[in-house]
Amino acid sequence: MGKPWAAPGQVIGLLGGSFDPPHPGHVHLSLEALKRLRLDQLWWLVSPGNPIKPNPPAPLPARMAAARAVMQHPKVRITDLEADLGTTATVDTLAALQRVYPKLRFIWLMGADNLAQLHLWDRWPEIMHQVPVAVFARPGQRLPALTSKAAQRFARQRLRRGRAPVLGHLAPPAWLYLDMPMRDDSSTALRQREKGRAIRAE
Template identity: 40%
Template sequence: MARLSVIPCRDANIRVGILGGSFNPAHTGHCHISLEAIKRLHLSYVVWLVSPQNPLKALNIKASLDQRVTFAKSVACSRKIIVSDIERHFPDCYTANSIARIMEMHPKTEFMWIMGADNMLQIHKWYRWWRIFELLPVVVFDRGEHIQNLRNSKAGAMYSASSIISGSNAYSNDDAGAAKHTDWYFLKIKKEYSSSSQLRSVLQCETK
């Protein structure tokens, strides 16, 4: 474990976003969210944490982890986007546990968890989901759901939203200093209509 890392420098005193998922496959929507996060959250990197298997989904991922990682690297549109398969080395791939392990590897790095609004609405189904909010700030990107729906969700009701980050209201160093680990932020972005399911349909048609 001591030799594993997700960013180039283990002892870097920087801010890094983690965007987790199966990336089955990676698409321009992931790039869109990542670039917005880098710009507006002042991140040094965004790590695409490619999971071997989503514990909430059936074993229906046809592409292997290696295939998904290779494709994600071809899609990544910035040197500040790091594609990582580090979860293959963990005894499990539960998000809360993976975050804790990564933070232990990089104790000087400030991490933020990045996810779409759809995940915020069902995160209470995740294993020890509350631990995620207690470990690090959570940034939720607008993917169509109204902010009130998020506030009324189980997670939103338990942990209050610190702020709504619009184009003219970026997350600052002052915010970082004042943030509690139980904070979450709602970041408004322009809609990006690419999705893994849509892209899989296109790729399947092209291979027939």
């Protein structure tokens, strides 16, 4: 698909992942991000593959179609930008997006579970220096996230949640943790349930 368009100066939230499969939890986070961060747009970056996961995801066209079926909002774009840019690591994706869209302001969005394991990501400190980051609560993940290596290393750059509306206009490193109504949706759990149904049907 073609690259999404945005006007210069707009604040764009980036939600990356395998989306294998996409689920209401992704939608819930997206709607909260649009509201709390006052985003002009939010782009789902449906990845070709996840370099830190051992098993390959479902084919990209199938995940793109599923994402479009689940997430329907005028400010949300479902993209395969990583496939188009030829990147898989988040740090490379962000660098490429900043080259392609030098006049846009990006915020990286993640669940608390991702912050808890951010130190496993390729060149993860660079991510914090590339764009502001908004971390959203996930069930049972507050303590692991806020005591994680990433949270400790960038503790002085953590903002109070009241600054969420201006996060996209701040120079990185800058990040904040946002509580929100909890959902237990998980792509991993959905895949496991689907696998269980398939086994029982045999």
